[in-house]
Amino acid sequence: MDSGIDMNTTTQTEIEANTELAIGTSALNLWYGDFQALYDINLAIKQGVVTSMIGPSGCGKSTFLRSVNRINERLGYVIINGSIDVFGNNIYDPEVELVQVRKQVGMVFQRPNPLPTSIRENILFGHKLHNRDKKYSRDDEDEIVEESLQQVLLWDKVKDHLKRKATELSLEEQQKLCIARLLPVKPRILLMDEPCSALDPKGTAAVEELIWELRGKYSILIVTHNMAQARRASEECIFMLMGKVIEHTDTADMFVTPQHQETADYIEGRYG
């Protein structure tokens, strides 16, 4: 793993050149029943950049992440006001089709969750859902499978047993597969909810490396409770506390010269 700080400086110019927002929120409030989990979130998350969200448990970082593809709504008792714009379109507009949102915004979960089918079927699952009217030959599908697995650096390991059950892979491989199966759907944003928390240090390093690989091609928003990981694997960093955004700057600045006392205290490990 290369040093994150090094890469931050090299990508700095790219960030400034590219000002289109991947995710923009304004006055976003969210309640679970009576409990308010997010307060007035106003964020501008840039396109093509790896942005990490840090903060103590229960600060609302996962909640925020899960509202960007509206997967929170599965719970049924979530109330939201304000807006989240994904590439300029408010995804909470009543006209919006949920399936289209999820096509644009892929998600990787905390625990790897491959479907209990073969590796090949896992990769093609999303692709088949969204291309039901078009005919794809077996060769086309093979190509998609290979390309996706190549991108997550998993192809060489599994190319000879694509028919194996995905749930038999190691956790690290499962998590990579979960990232790979998003790619054929061609999302523009990848949400990652503590993607390494179920992995060992070696697996973590591998997945972080992969995140770096994918940066630029996708806008990546990654929630982590691991500050070292945020520092290594992200270009911008958002610090949240008690449902509010405290600070949002370049990762390099955040860890060297935090602007707020709360941020400084958290980074130094005084709480959390």
Add this chain to the structure above:
Amino acid sequence: MNHASGQQTGNLPDINQRNADWYIDKIVQYLVFLSGISAIILIVGIFIFVTIEGFGFLLEDFSFREFFLSPWWEPTDDDEPTYGILALMAGTASVTGLAMLVAIPFSLGSAIYVAEFATGKTRETLKVLIELLAAIPSVVWGFIGLSIMNPLIIDLFDVPVGLNILNAGVILGLMAAPIMTSICEDALKAVPDRYREAAEALGGTRWQVIYKTVLPAAKNGLLGGVLLGVGRGFGETMAVLMATGHAINMPSSVFDSVRALTATIAAELGETAVGSPHYQALFTIGIFLFTITFIINLTADLIVRGIRKS
């Protein structure tokens, strides 16, 4: 010095002492063991009893060809009694088959609704109602077949008799549906939620998630549920006796009256002389039914257990 050592020995408990708690513990262990194995002993006992009662027939009058391949069940014929159960098997099979055609869509549909769509109070209420439906005595279902379905079928299809395969199949299907729903719902609930979350996050609609992810993951449990329904259909007696018309007949349409294996035993056993060939033939039918339902239930159980393990 003496004082200290005296205190130590005085406080040492007698490790050989057995108080009332010890005896109660032992007794309870034996009682529980006995009641635990009694179910097995009873089942084996019943099987042995049925076999012994039917054995005389198996040795003397039994002909494999006649028993399984002849449609003539005429045990009371004075000159030449025949014991063919082909028509009875056809009756049982056709009624069970139709019952499954009715029950599978109903139970799968309601299991999917209860497990995947219904929430909160609706779900709890439905579950209680389904359990209640499963507890309706079969004679009540038979009564519904006789007094409601019978005239309804005569009216609707303009046939002379409403007690037939259609009637019994529908009644039996409705009877089997609640238990099948219960088991299928358990199977769906056993599918980990992270599969649904994964499929939904990939952009699947509610139905796509169910159809492409949940149902395949639950397929063994669902199959087990259906097989238990089949077992129920084979073994059901009273409702079938009342709704089929109880006429020995090789059926050619759903409007034909038939007679089931179980109903034959129920109707005739009380009127035969104990130990007569007729009596023993009925027990042979019993052995046959017992074997079939045992195999079906065992298969269903193994399949359902299979998913629990994995």
